[in-house]
Amino acid sequence: MTAPLFYVDNTPYSQADCDHIVRGLAERPEFQSPAGCRFAVCLQDTAHWLALCLWLKPLGASVLPIHPGTPYPAARALAEDTGCSYLLFGEQLQEVTPETLGGVTRTASAEGGELIQLSSGTTGKAKTIARPWRDIDRELAAYVAHFTEARALTPVVACPVTHSYGLICGVLAARERGIAPHVVTNLNPRFIIARLRAVPEHLLYASPTLISLLMRMLPEQEMLHAVMLSGAPLPAPVLTQLRDRCLRLCQQYGCSEAGCVAVSADVTEPGLLGYPLPHLSVQAGASAGQPDEILITVKATGQRIHSKDLGYFDHRGQLHFLARTDDTINVAGINVYPGAVEDVFLGYPGIREAVAFKQPDAFAGERVCLRFVADSDIDTDQLRQWSRDRLSPHQVPSLIEQVESISRLPNGKVSRRLLSESLADMGQREVLA
Amino acid sequence: MNRTNPTRSAIETVIRNHLPDARLSVFSAKARLNADLAIDSIMLLQLIVHLELEHGLHVPEEALLTHQLETVEDLEALLVATGNPEVSL
Numbered sequence: 001m002t003a004p005l006f007y008v009d010n011t012p013y014s015q016a017d018c019d020h021i022v023r024g025l026a027e028r029p030e031f032q033s034p035a036g037c038r039f040a041v042c043l044q045d046t047a048h049w050l051a052l053c054l055w056l057k058p059l060g061a062s063v064l065p066i067h068p069g070t071p072y073p074a075a076r077a078l079a080e081d082t083g084c085s086y087l088l089f090g091e092q093l094q095e096v097t098p099e100t101l102g103g104v105t106r107t108a109s110a111e112g113g114e115l116i117q118l119s120s121g122t123t124g125k126a127k128t129i130a131r132p133w134r135d136i137d138r139e140l141a142a143y144v145a146h147f148t149e150a151r152a153l154t155p156v157v158a159c160p161v162t163h164s165y166g167l168i169c170g171v172l173a174a175r176e177r178g179i180a181p182h183v184v185t186n187l188n189p190r191f192i193i194a195r196l197r198a199v200p201e202h203l204l205y206a207s208p209t210l211i212s213l214l215m216r217m218l219p220e221q222e223m224l225h226a227v228m229l230s231g232a233p234l235p236a237p238v239l240t241q242l243r244d245r246c247l248r249l250c251q252q253y254g255c256s257e258a259g260c261v262a263v264s265a266d267v268t269e270p271g272l273l274g275y276p277l278p279h280l281s282v283q284a285g286a287s288a289g290q291p292d293e294i295l296i297t298v299k300a301t302g303q304r305i306h307s308k309d310l311g312y313f314d315h316r317g318q319l320h321f322l323a324r325t326d327d328t329i330n331v332a333g334i335n336v337y338p339g340a341v342e343d344v345f346l347g348y349p350g351i352r353e354a355v356a357f358k359q360p361d362a363f364a365g366e367r368v369c370l371r372f373v374a375d376s377d378i379d380t381d382q383l384r385q386w387s388r389d390r391l392s393p394h395q396v397p398s399l400i401e402q403v404e405s406i407s408r409l410p411n412g413k414v415s416r417r418l419l420s421e422s423l424a425d426m427g428q429r430e431v432l433a
Numbered sequence: 434m435n436r437t438n439p440t441r442s443a444i445e446t447v448i449r450n451h452l453p454d455a456r457l458s459v460f461s462a463k464a465r466l467n468a469d470l471a472i473d474s475i476m477l478l479q480l481i482v483h484l485e486l487e488h489g490l491h492v493p494e495e496a497l498l499t500h501q502l503e504t505v506e507d508l509e510a511l512l513v514a515t516g517n518p519e520v521s522l
Contacts, residue, residue: 069474187478189485190494209475213482405453 005054006171007182008047009195018051021093025055030086030098035060038116039098040079040087042066046161046185048093050171057113057133064116065162076101082116082128117164119256129256136168138300139259142279143169144176149248149265151177153203153226158184158192158210165230169252169260170205189217201225203250208234215245228252232413233271233321235354236343243267253321257305258296262319270339273311273319284319285312291322291335310337327416329358330366331394338416341368341397344390348383350374355406356397357416359423369423370397371406378402399423438462440509443488444480451483452476462506470505474498480508489515 004012013021025031030039039061043049049065056063064082066075072089079087080101090096114130144150150173157170161183174181182199184192192214196202203226204211211227218224224246233251234242243249253273254260261282264274276282279299285291294307310322322328322337329336338356345354353373361367372378380400388396409415441462448455448470456471466472472480477498485491490512492498502508 186497186499187474188492188494188496188498189478189482190492191496194494207475210478213478216482216486407454 004180005175006047006050006180008050009184009186009191011047012180013047013051017047018054021048021051022055025052025093028098030100031059035113036062036111037086038062038064038082038084038114040064040066040075040082040084040089040101042068042070042075042087042089043093043096044068044091045093046183050161050183052088052093053167054175060111060113060133062114062116062130065167067160067162078118082118084116115164115167117256127256131164131257131259135298135301136172136259138279138298139168139277140172140176142277143173143260143263146275146277147173147250147263147265149226149250150203153201154179154199155181156184156192156196156199156202156204157181158187158204158206164256164259165254166205169228169230189214193217196224203228205230207231208238211242212238215242218245223247226250229267230254232324233273233339235339235346236270237346239267239270253319255296255305255307257303258298261294261296261307264318270343271311271321273321275318282319285310287312287314288320288322293325294319294321310335324416327357329356329368331368332364334394336368336395341370341391341395344387344395345370345372345383347390348378348386350376350378353406355414355416355419357419357423359399359420361398364394367399368395368397369399369401369420371401371403371419373405374402438509440490440512441505443484443490444505444508447480447483447487448472451479460505462504462509464505465503466505466508467503484512485515491515 002014002016004014005018006013034056039056041049041052041063053063064079064084066078075089076087084101086098087101088096088098113133115133115136117129119127119129155170155174157166159166161167161171171181171183182195184195196204204224205228208229208231226248227246229251249267250263250265251267251273252260252263260277261280262273262276264272281297281299283295291310291312294309294311296305296307308325310325310328312320314320323339327338341356342354345351351372351374354370356368356370358366359369380402384400406414445460448457452472454471455476459469464470466477481492492511493513496511
């Protein structure tokens with residue numbers, strides 16, 4: 001039996017298994033000259049998606065992976081909007097007849113093929129991002145060379161492998177290291193914990209929400225091995241809890257256009273993103289007191305990417321994140337970073353969640369507002385007094401409000417922008433004393 | 434409220450207490466978790482974790498959370514008692 005290329009849930013898939021999955025495709029008319037064609041792929045069976053992806057990539061085909069939960073009309077609309085030539089939609093590959101769509105565009109940049117992703121962006125309107133496979137290969141080489149701590153670890157990927165984070169950093173990086181990643185599609189928490197136990201030297205790729213939930217289910221005496229965080233840095237108390245429950249807590253930072261930008265193999269404080277990957281040139285502020293937008297340049301192509309994130313390098317050359325530029329609150333010319341305010345309030349006994357956001361103010365330009373969720377009723381006057389001893393004057397929220405819950409976007413993230421807008425809409429400005 | 438089915442009322446309680454974005458007003462045995470109650474995969478996971486930690490109900494390790502798990506009834510059928518006698522409803 002040949003070594004597995006990857007596992008999906010409990011099942012190993014070897015090269016022979018993958019060849020079997022894609023058998024017959026090479027003879028089909030749609031795959032006669034795959035280079036430059038865009039294939040939209042929405043397959044329920046994750047092993048079939050991965051086998052197809054690993055087959056199409058070296059052929060120079062462009063691929064738009066679509067999350068398996070997507071209904072057919074939505075998948076078709078995505079495929080059409082992104083100019084795909086064909087849509088492959090169904091449970092498994094054998095039963096799928098590629099559907100021909102309008103777009104048969106072959107652009108120069110598509111040479112060698114591209115991975116097409118949709119970025120949610122901050123405006124809510126999806127943006128198409130096409131990254132050449134050769135850019136992704138550079139990212140993979142840099143990621144593997146730079147992130148040496150992962151060499152002996154087996155990625156357990158419990159996030160969608162139709163998205164770059166799970167696909168590139170989880171699956172393809174493991175393949176680059178010659179390790180078979182374990183992809184988990186069954187989100188039953190007891191099942192995920194069992195998979196992690198079965199792979200003792202694991203490196204878990206999952207959303208911060210999933211990781212926090214797993215930690216709550218994990219028996220007290222048990223620890224996870226290595227865990228990768230991505231996306232917005234976690235609040236300080238959550239980070240501390242996670243650090244206590246795993247041997248190694250890593251954080252990576254990136255965006256859809258550039259892929260992974262920086263990795264920290266030991267996150268000791270919120271916002272620490274680690275050293276930038278060697279294939280990129282990254283600019284940011286010179287210190288915590290002088291942050292600037294994180295600017296990314298891909299060395300090989302000269303492509304420049306504005307992250308819209310504020311950050312800085314410390315004296316050791318590690319990158320730190322402070323806030324989304326849009327979320328930064330400008331109080332009379334002084335920048336307030338929501339995370340710094342939230343971390344203080346999360347230290348108050350009983351407060352479970354806290355979100356700081358901005359409201360326009362006639363005198364100060366903007367001011368800080370805070371909503372929190374707590375286990376019991378909290379006297380907000382007392383809380384404000386308590387916070388005055390721990391925050392700079394411009395950081396002290398002018399509105400502090402206890403709420404039942406803080407609503408989130410479909411991706412589980414809090415939108416500070418939406419909180420700001422909803423408060424303005426509700427005409428609650430007079431509450432701001 | 435359903436007083437005759439403790440598993441169903443545990444599900445309803447967890448949704449009320451922990452999933453503010455779910456559409457609890459249409460809660461029933463036949464309600465579809467995603468299409469009717471607006472519970473996505475991460476919310477489903479939260480639901481399962483709270484059912485285990487607060488109500489002593491768990492989904493066995495081998496159970497699959499796939500698209501066959503569609504309604505409140507389907508979830509009820511998956512849940513078994515953890516065997517923790519101190520569990521409260």
